[in-house]
Structure formats: C-alpha cells, structure tokens
Amino acid sequence: MHGLINRALQSFVEVTYGPRIWAEVVSQADLEFDEFQSMLMYPDDLTVRCFEAATNILHRPPSVFLEDLGTFVVTHEPFNPLRRLLRFGGEDFAEFLHSLEELGDRGRLVMPDLDMPDIRVHQEDGQTYEVRARWKMLGAGPMLLGALRAMADDYGALAFCSLAGVNEGWESLKVTLHLDDHSEGRAFSLGGVSA
Amino acid sequence: MTELFHPKSMVSETVLDRLLPMHLQIAPDGRVEHVGPTLRKILGKDPAGCQLFDLLSVRRPAGVKTMADLVPLESVRLAITLSHAPSMVLRAAFANVPGGKGAILDISLGLSFAAAVAEYDLNIQDFSPNDQTLELLYLHEANTSTLRLSRSLTEKLQAMHAAAEYQARTDALTGLPNRRSMDRDLDRLLTDMDEEISILHVDLDLFKEVNDTLGHAAGDAVLVEVGRILNNEIRRNDKPARMGGDEFLILLRNMGDLEVAGRIAARLIQKIEQPIFYDGTKCEISASIGIASTTQYAERPTPSDMLADVDAALYAAKHAGRGRFKVHGVEIEEKRAP
Numbered sequence: 001m002h003g004l005i006n007r008a009l010q011s012f013v014e015v016t017y018g019p020r021i022w023a024e025v026v027s028q029a030d031l032e033f034d035e036f037q038s039m040l041m042y043p044d045d046l047t048v049r050c051f052e053a054a055t056n057i058l059h060r061p062p063s064v065f066l067e068d069l070g071t072f073v074v075t076h077e078p079f080n081p082l083r084r085l086l087r088f089g090g091e092d093f094a095e096f097l098h099s100l101e102e103l104g105d106r107g108r109l110v111m112p113d114l115d116m117p118d119i120r121v122h123q124e125d126g127q128t129y130e131v132r133a134r135w136k137m138l139g140a141g142p143m144l145l146g147a148l149r150a151m152a153d154d155y156g157a158l159a160f161c162s163l164a165g166v167n168e169g170w171e172s173l174k175v176t177l178h179l180d181d182h183s184e185g186r187a188f189s190l191g192g193v194s195a
Numbered sequence: 196m197t198e199l200f201h202p203k204s205m206v207s208e209t210v211l212d213r214l215l216p217m218h219l220q221i222a223p224d225g226r227v228e229h230v231g232p233t234l235r236k237i238l239g240k241d242p243a244g245c246q247l248f249d250l251l252s253v254r255r256p257a258g259v260k261t262m263a264d265l266v267p268l269e270s271v272r273l274a275i276t277l278s279h280a281p282s283m284v285l286r287a288a289f290a291n292v293p294g295g296k297g298a299i300l301d302i303s304l305g306l307s308f309a310a311a312v313a314e315y316d317l318n319i320q321d322f323s324p325n326d327q328t329l330e331l332l333y334l335h336e337a338n339t340s341t342l343r344l345s346r347s348l349t350e351k352l353q354a355m356h357a358a359a360e361y362q363a364r365t366d367a368l369t370g371l372p373n374r375r376s377m378d379r380d381l382d383r384l385l386t387d388m389d390e391e392i393s394i395l396h397v398d399l400d401l402f403k404e405v406n407d408t409l410g411h412a413a414g415d416a417v418l419v420e421v422g423r424i425l426n427n428e429i430r431r432n433d434k435p436a437r438m439g440g441d442e443f444l445i446l447l448r449n450m451g452d453l454e455v456a457g458r459i460a461a462r463l464i465q466k467i468e469q470p471i472f473y474d475g476t477k478c479e480i481s482a483s484i485g486i487a488s489t490t491q492y493a494e495r496p497t498p499s500d501m502l503a504d505v506d507a508a509l510y511a512a513k514h515a516g517r518g519r520f521k522v523h524g525v526e527i528e529e530k531r532a533p
Contacts, residue, residue: 037351038344081340088333091319110337162368190332191313 001047002114006036008079009047012072013054016116021057028053041113048137063163070146074154085110086151087188092180093157097121097129097148117144128152129175130164141171148175156185211299214323218301221247225262233321234302237311238277240310247300251277254284265289265298276301280314282309304328307337366437368415377436377444381498384446389495391451393488395460396505397425398519399441399467400481413473417480424466428459451490453522460484460520468518484520485509491524 014022015152026034030048055065074083085106089099100119107116117135124130131148133140145161152159158179164172200207203351211218217231225247235241242250252367253259255274261504273287286305291298304311308328308411311317315400317502364376372380384392406414425435425443434446445463450456467482485508487501510523 010465037348039341039348081336085333085337085340088329088336106333109334110341169476190317190318191316 001042001044001110003036003038003040003042004111006047006050006115007038009050009069010036011053011076012069015076016068016072017058018177020159021054023055025050025053028057028113044137051139056105062139064134066142067146070143070148071150072146074147074150083151083154083186083191084188087154093152093155093159094180096151096155097175098123099178100131104133114160127177129137129177131173131175132167132170134170134174139169140165141173144171145173148173153183154180154186156183156187158182196267214325215299215301216321216323217297217303219247219250221262221298221300223262223295223297228297233317236317237315238279249278250274253287255283265300266291283314283434287312308332343366354472366422369419369437370445371422371426372434372436374436374438377438377446378498380434380446381501385489385495385498385501386429390449391455391489393447393450393486394455394457394501394505395445395447395463395520396485396502396509397443397445397463398483398509398513400483402441402480402510402514403478405478409473409476409478413476414472415477417471417478421467421473421480421482424463428463430464451488451523453486453488453490456486456488457522460486464518464520481511481518483512483517484510486520487521487523 010022013025023034029046029052031046031050039174051062054060055062058065060068073079074086077105088098089102089106090096093184098121101121101146103119107114115136117133117140120132122130131144141163142183145163148161152161157177160176160178162174164174166172200446202283212221212231216231217237219227219230219234220229222228227242227245227247227250230238230242236249247259247262253265253273253275256268256271256369259265259273259447268289268292271289273289275285275287276283279284284307285302287300287302289298303326303478308331312328312332363373364379367374381394384390393398400418402414402417405417418437421441421443422437422519423436425445429447431443432448434448434449434468436444436446438444438473445454447459464482464484467480472479473477487508489496489501492500508521508523512519515521
C-alpha cells in the first residue's frame, strides 16, 4: 500500500487520539519503524495490521473508524493539498460527485503507483446518486462516506450520505443532494496554492 | 452584436464567449470590438474601442506591429504579452473572418497559466469546460505537493544517513573518532599520499586501578577527560582516536620531526598526570606512549608496519616504567616530564 495512505492512517491516529496511541499501534502491529514515509511503498499486510491494532486499541467499530478517517483526510489542515486537488473535480458538489469516476485516473496522473479505489457514479434522479466503490481491501465505502460528507460541507452543499450495502465487492453509498448552495462552504481559488 | 456574424450564422457573440472566453473580435482597422469575459477579467476593463496594438504586443514572430502584419499569420502559434502585464507571455491564435469583416484573436494562458490564474483570481467557470488549463493546474499543484513530500523524505534519509555515518566512525563515550575511522585515515594517508606523518600510541597507566577501586563510572569519566586532553593538545589537522579500552592513537599530520613528536608526547603525559576529580575523589593516572614516523622507513610503510612498530615502542616504554614515551628504533630516554 502506498505510503501516502499509510501516512494518512498514522496522522489520523496521532492527531485524533495522541502519539501514545500511535506508539501502541506500532507495537501491536509489530512495525519495525516508528513512522510511515509518504513516498515509500509498504506491503499491504502492514496497513491491515495497523488498522486492526488501532480499532482494537480504541474499541471502535471498523466502519466508524474508517468514516472518521475519511473525514479527517479532507478536513485536517496539513492535508489541505488533497482537499484542493479534490476541489478541482468540479465547480459544485454535483459536478464533484460525477468527477469521482475520474478519481483513480487523476490520482495515477500524479502518482502512477497510487492504488485508488475504483468508483462508479450513477445519478438516479435529479437529486439522488448511487456511488459505488471497489478497492483491494474492504472499507472503501465507509471511508468514502466520511470524505463525501466533509466535501459536501466544503462545497457548502446540503447532502445526505449513507451506506447502502455491498454487492459483489462493490460498496454502495446513497447520496441525496438537497441544495447545492446551502451555505458558504470553504473558499477555493484555483490560484490559491503557494508553489 | 458586432458586424462579424452573418445573420444566418449559427455562431454568435454569446456562443464565442462561452467556447472561447479569452477571444478578441477585431475590426478591419484594428479596433477591438469585443472581448470574451475571462479576458475582460484579466484586462480589468472592457477595452472595446481600443486599438489592438495598444492592448497587447506580439512577441513572436518578430515584427508584427499592425493588422496587416497579422493577416497572413493564420494557424501560426503566436506569443503575445498584454500591455499591462508585459512579463506574462501568453499564447494566441489568429483567424480572419471571411468577407474582410475583421478577425478573431483567441488567447490562452500558455505556460503562464499558474501565474495568471493566481494574479487574476481566475476560477473554474472562467475556463471553457474543454480547456485543459484546469488539468494543467491540477497537475502543477499535485506535482508541487509530491515534490515537497519527496524532498522531505530525502532530507530525512540524509539526516539519518549522516547520523549513522557519524556513529559508525565515532567512539560513543569520548566522542573521539574510533578505530575504524583511524584505520581508514591511516590507510588513505599511507597509500595515496607522500606526506610525512607520525603516530603516537597512548596507553593509560593505572587506569585499571581507578576502575577497580572507584568503579566503571569513574573509569569512564577518566576516559572522557583524557579524550578532552588529547583533543586540546594537538593541532587542528592532527587526529586523535580511541582504539578501545584505555588505548588511544594520535595521528600527527605533516610531522617527520621526532624531536617535536617527542615533545608533544611528553606534554600529553604531563597533562594526563594532572589529577582528575570524579565525584570529589581524586583519580591519578599516567600514560605511556610509543612513537613512530614515516621518516624512519626506507620505503613507504604500510599501516600494519607502522602500527606494529609503534606498538612495540609502547611496550618498551611500559616496560621501562610508567609515564614515559619511546620512539621506535631509538633507545629509551629518561622520563621527560618536567
């Protein structure tokens, strides 16, 4: 698994629950190092071990943990570059939802070895969407749920998102978009990055 | 609506604004009749009525100063700058409108896209959905982020590498270079260079007594103090090392004069014989030193030649009683400490 994803997991645990919990995860997962490096690749097995250790130590159901992780990567300030890159997907939340199908291609454009989930978006009617995700490990659904809720806030859209089951490896979400301009949202200007 | 469009044409100003939001419509006399909304935003005003060449200049090809110069340049890639932002080079394409009704110049941000977007606060809706500038911006931003991550990883690895290198050639207790480091230097100096050097092999006297009576902590304190003395009493280019236990080696660079080397050894012994206080208790030790110099060999000696000879000299010095030095191949002298 790409170091970026492992690093996100580590930051989430460190920032939300404290460095001592992360140290405990490192110990229980039997890592041979203290921290993941964003630009290195790691065996998938390490990610699974860390994830299991974390949910075990924190007594959190895996789906809740993953949902919080999804929200964290979009809202945690040091990860702002990721939020900005997601905002390139569209001018409003509806456009953004459709752009999720391009997420894998966009990710690989930047990092060819980044293993992103495969995502399909189906607009059922004017305001209802079915978003399905399939990844090499289970859990893309709840993680996407947390991220989508945070992105809806980011765009200032009023949207309800919920898990809608798993079918042949595809984890489904239902998104109901009530208002695209419910609130101000967070500012996004294309030229807002400091090089 | 300008004269540009035939009444039956599918194309209108609105359509052009939507598809080419950075285009200019130009009358045959070079007067600007209309500009697309994004270009208007960049110019900060509606320039309708201005002369085209007051608004911008063509950088490439050279010598394009009038409408007449532009007319033959259809399907040529133009580089232009706007008069109010002369450092930002933009790209443009020119097309004559059939029937001598004027022309259209369509501008794109070219490689100035990042600067232009930031400078003029352009947004997604300022670009045609077909415009790849958004993807370029996305890539530019993503590259900047990943480059930052790569750089931070490289810096981390470099720091770890430097720390590991330092540890590998340093004695942890005294902070002096260790045997490995000294071996490498001796090998390099004796093999690759013809500089004259001298070696002092220092072995502490009475150190075992300090260790046995006052404990290892006192012994360690004594070793640290000796390390400090060795460091202080030699020149900047000379090199001390702790070879292990209570043995030290000093490499004197550009030193073929055994008289001087002997004086340095005598001074070291004198300094080491000053009482060292550990936790209020006086520790008294001394040192024996063996000396050898490259000047003593007919041919360039190998490190093991010199180390064996300096070791033998040290052994003879010890044998003659504590607190002495002995030069390889020279009869033992009386103790030189003043």
